[in-house]
Amino acid sequence: MVNDRYILVNEKEIRELLDLVLHLFGIRAGYFYNAPGTPQPHWEMIVNRRDNYCEYCLAVRKNFSIRCDRSNDDFLEKAKREGKPLWYQCYNGLYEMYLPLNIDGYDAGFIHLGQVRTEKSFDTVISECGLSGHPDLPAITRLYNAMPVIEQSKLPLIGKLISVFAENIVRNRVIALQHTDPVALLEKYINDNAASGASIAGAAKYVGKSVSYVTHMFSRKFKMPFRDYLARRRIESAQELLTTMSIEDTAKKSGFKNRYHFTRVFRKVAGISPAQYRLQKSKHG
Incomplete structure (x- = not known):
């Protein structure tokens, strides 16, 4: 069953904005929303050209995927409650961000940035995230160290910029609220x-x-x-x-x-x- 309102998305323009995030920062970005007839939490997804998990994330998820997914769900709910960009460290030590979108009190989905490595050493990540028991520690160490670095102090600034993008998306009706016909x-x-x-x-x-x-x-x-x-x-x-x-x-x-x-x-x-x-x-x- 669908609600009496639903989200209408200009997929081409959304994808162009997400690709801009990739070109500016090298960050995987996606917009997730509930299309008509799709019960939550089954989200429709639009992602930028880097639409796959990075090699490091894939290697860690082989053994910690359930733990990682639970963490993501918890932080998404927190971001919705706070109604603003929320950066957090996931269970593999990378940083991700949720930005919930709201149109006239209606849940319009969220923007997600992911798989960002900061300047933290992998020894610190192992300690913080409990990865010492991973069966292929040498491989994930190598993959982590090969990732590009974004300074942790810049993450809030990126979040503010994405918020501006989101405001323009809503203002220009790239994402719009429609009454159900x-x-x-x-x-x-x-x-x-x-x-x-x-x-x-x-x-x-x-x-x-x-x-x-x-x-x-x-x-x-x-x-x-x-x-x-x-x-x-x-x-x-x-x-x-x-x-x-x-x-x-x-x-x-x-x-x-x-x-x-x-x-x-x-x-x-x-x-x-x-x-x-x-x-x-x-x-x-």
Whole structure:
């Protein structure tokens, strides 16, 4: 079920801002938010071009991932309570930051900066974070020492700069609060799930209404049953795929059980078979 409001995100502009953080500071940055129909804590994620864990972090997480994840969750909740940038040292000794975003009292997700090494020696990190028992201490020592350094005293300044970025993001409606339109959400649900098991029950759950309500609303707004509309959307998608893919692969990609099921539905919707459609497109291509 979704709320009566949801976050609308200009993904291109967000990614450009996150990439700017990477170019300025070499820091992994991401924006996390709840899209319509995604229950917390399942976050949608937009990250900059450094979208993977660093080698040091990956090596430590092999043995301490649960401890690290719990730490992250605790600090995220603290940042939300305080409503401001929060830098903290994670369990592998690197520094991370959460900046919660709020639009008119609505939780608009958060910006996360991560995997920042400061000037601390690794001996200090081992002592502070209890890493002496790590089974591959020489390897993680080497990986830590190879990381670029950002002075710890500069982290609050970076946090302030990210806060300015965030204020501009909200002011310029790069991230905006929208009131939920059930019809628009139904269309989004079908667009996102047409090839992966869309159903009337799933649509009802997505918009937070009963199956009966969605069934009647669908017939009223789209002048056809849900099943027929879904079939049309799948075939529209398949028509684009048929220009570059085989019929067999198009059937699978469009969410059909097999080629024969695909051909039967395609003929019903388009009036011709997939093979005939491809032939027509090639003649007029």
